[in-house]
Amino acid sequence: MANVDSIAVAPAEPDPTPRSGQVARPANDRAGWSRVRALVAAAPAMLTDGAVIAFALFTVLYHLAFLGDLRPSVTFRIWLVACVVLAVVAVLRARRRVGAATDSAATDSAATDSTPADSTPAAQEEPGSAPPTDRRLLIGVLVAAAVAAVSAGLAGTSVSVSWWIPGVAGLLAAVGGLLLVRQAWLSGPVPTPAAPAVTATQSAYALVVSVLVGISSFFLARNTPDDVYYVGKSVWIAERDLIPLNDFLFSENVLPPMGSQPPVPSIEVFDGAFANVVGIHASSALWYVLLPIMAVFAVLALWRLTHRWAPRRPMLAFTVAIAYLYLVAGGDAALGTFHLPRLHEGKGIFVSAVIPLMWLYLTEWFDNRSRRSLLLIVALSITAIGLTNTAAIILPMLVGAAGFAMLLVGRWKAAVVAAVAALAYPIGSLVVSRLALGGMSATGADDVFFDAASTYRRTLLFGVVGVISGLALWCGALLARRRTPALLAAGATLAMSVLFVPGVLQLLSALSGISVVLWRVPWLLALPTLIGLLCTVRVPAPTRALRRAASGGIAVLLVASFALFATPMWSPKSWVEVHERPTWKLPQQRQSIAFWIKDLDRPQGLLLAPKTIMRTTPIVTSQVRVVLPRDFYLVEYDLTSQFAKDRLLLAEFADGTASPTPAELAPALDRLDVGTICVYNGNQYARDTAPQLGYQEFAKRPKPGAMTCFRRAD
Known part of the structure; x- marks a missing residue:
């Protein structure tokens, strides 16, 4: 220390200024x-x-x-x-x-000045997890993990692999990994290891990346059918300054609400209230203001967990995790699909930000048991249920996985307190809402059941990327920082491995009736962080430079695999359009048509138009009520009812996919009180039939999107 001080303080040249000023200014x-x-x-x-x-x-x-x-x-x-x-x-x-x-x-600042302020301490750069005491068990875990990852990746390809192979091998790898981590915990030092220090350089890098991701959110647009509900609700609230406790899509807050959507989440209300107070359109508020903020928030959440869990080179692991999200998307349910393309939906920000933060806060709580950590767990659980009702299903699994792991090392009090803190408000708010508003059903949600193999393929994918995801899952506990991060990763791995055993998801579905969201159970994993940890494996090498080079090589291979064998976020196969300027997340022609119809001098009554236009209209305005906002929601109102049959018949007529007779159309138009019919010019049958039904042509739209509108004759 004395040598460092002498180097820092000794001037290179004599200084003519008084010595008293020489000390004060540098200090x-x-x-x-x-x-x-x-x-x-x-x-x-x-x-x-x-x-x-x-x-x-x-x-x-x-x-x-x-x-x-x-x-x-x-x-x-x-x-x-x-x-x-x-x-x-x-x-x-x-x-x-x-x-x-x-x-x-x-x-002691002189000593600080002599060392690069933003360099990662050596103790943080190259610590390894505590070496397992049972080498044979370690080899068995690695073999089982490899078998599980490879067979799971092959299960979705032309190679015929029974799901029992990855199911059983994954369970064995998870159990063995948990035993190894538990042995290391019980044989390790009693004092809690200090949290890794975050340097200014690391944080600056994460901030820059988060801002760049936020900027990119302006230009990527994915139109999802769910937006008619989530964004449409924000628009309804912004224009009326009311919270619809009943149906707002098929009626003016009159019909019973959808049983699968209790009004517990607050994100749509926040967006609508913000837009109302600021005086801008709710869709603009969401996509031009809140979405970039959400993107920054999600990236920083990922950075914080990756930094806390990575045993070394957290910036490299974080970079790989971001690359994974951008390069691994597609049209189904990969996590990249739920990042920027659907981050504005509550469930998107839940899986992208709340999940990594919950693992981070649980890590901090089990490490220090401070009131601040517990407060953040409580606040995050409230945030989670404010984003999506799915939180009430995924959070118990996540917290249960973490709590079980802690129980194995004797931390039962901390586990119980964490469980109460994380689950009391989400579960309680749903129970209270159901008692006040009536029983909840999942009738209106996607009732297609996905078994274990399909659930794996939907989120962890198959092929090369599926193998990488499997390695990250089943080796994550061996790669994470020692003690609490490794133990929590092992708990998550065990929970997922149990769920991936054939028949377990079916049993859960039968007992709980929540088959609708069971395909989302992989969300309990902090998968992007686990993917990033793959490049932090300590490769045996004689020098630190070679070890870093090896980690960099692994990172390059991972990113190259994502680029070659996955669908990137910006691909049309991900249902994403890339624009040259910030846009709403809608097909631009549909948006233009919806605004054109909104500005027409229309009579009272519902609007009948092609399905895509009717699905877009509630996102543009709540003042134009449509016949069929989305046919998916009709299950809430009984598909065999006249209510549903009329809307489906008229929608097919407007789409040009069916040609019902005027005698069939007239009663449905009267029952639904349709005031305006707008159809594309290519739908000649509808254009010829509308006058026979008592409607007069009153507006024409030129190409592109040429359309003719008819109004009910008085």
Whole structure:
């Protein structure tokens, strides 16, 4: 230390200024620079933790607003004031803590200056997990993991592989991995290892990446059928400043609400209230303001967990994880599909941000058992249910996996407290809403059941990417940082491996009736982080440079595999369009047509138009009510009912896929009170039939998207 001080303090040339000034100025400069570095290093944690607490606060206020029947704009203004107060208190407390820390460190700042401030300490760069005590068990785990990963990856290809092979091999690998981690825990040091320090360089890199991802969100557009409900609800709330407790798609808040969508999530209300208060369109508020913020939040959440769990080279692991999300998407349910293309939906931000943060907060809680960690778990659980009802299904599995792992090492009190903190509000809010509004059903949701093999393929995929995903899953516990991260990774692996055993998901479906969302159970994994950990494996090499080169080579191979064997986020196969300017996440022609119809001088009554236009219209405005917002939701109202049959008949007529007679069409038009019919010019039958039904042509739209509209004759 003395040598370092002498190097830092000794001037290169004589300084003619008085010695008293010679000490004060550099000390102040160093203190100021230390504060800047500390602020940058802490920025990801401050931003993500602050966002979690803020949205949890809004969710609670939204739920309490039901008691006072407050309008969403009023709730939003109350939330803004509360956030300002909390922010001021947090800043004052942080300034006191940072000031005290930097002042106490000022006397030793010369030593800090002699070392690159943003370099990763050697202890963080190259620590390995505690070596397993049973080498034969380790070899058995690796063999079982390899068999499970390869067979699972082949199961979706032309190669015929029984799912029992990956199911049993994966379970054996998971059990063996958990035993190895437990042995390392029980034989390791009693003191809790310190959390890895975050440097300013690392945080700056994560912040830059998150901003770039946020910017890219402006230009990627995926039109998903679910948007008619989620975005349409925000538009309805923004235009009326009311919360629809009943149906708002087929009626004006009159018909019973969909049983599969209780009004517990607050994200659509937040967007609608924000748009109402600020005075912009709700869709613009969502896609131009909130979506980039969500993207930054999701990337920083991924960074924080990856940094905490990676035993070495966290920046490299984080880079691979981001590449995985961008390069592995597709048209089904891969996690990349639920990132930027669907991040604006509550379930998208839930799986992309809440899942990694919950694993992070649980890691911190089991490490230090501080009140702050417990508070963040509670706030995150409220945030989760404010985003999606799926949280009430996935969070119990996640917390159960973590709690079981902790029970195996004797941390039962911490596990029980964490479970209560993470599950009390989500489960409680759903129970209260059901008691107040009636029983919940999943009738209106996707009732297609996916077995274990299909569930694996939907999220972890198949082929080369499926093999990589399997290796990340079944080797994650051996790759993660020792003790708590490794133990939690082992718990998650065991939980998923049990669910992947043939017949388990079927049993869960029969017992719970939640087959509709069982394909989402892989969401409990922090899969992108586990994928990134693959490049942190400690390759035997004589020098650190060679070990780093080997890790870089693995990272390059992983990214190349994603690029070659997966579908990227921006591909048309992912149902994504790439635009040259920021756009709404809608096909631009459909959006233009919906606005054109909105501005027409239409009579009272419903709008009948092609299905794609009717599905787009609620996202544009709630003032134009349509015959069929989405046929998927008709199951809520009984597909055999006249209510459903009329809408399906008319929609097929407007699409040009059927040619019902005027005698069949007239009663349905009268029952539904259709005031306007708009069809594409290519639908000659509809154009010829509309006048026979008592409708007069009153508007024409030129190409592209040439359309003719008819209004009911008075």
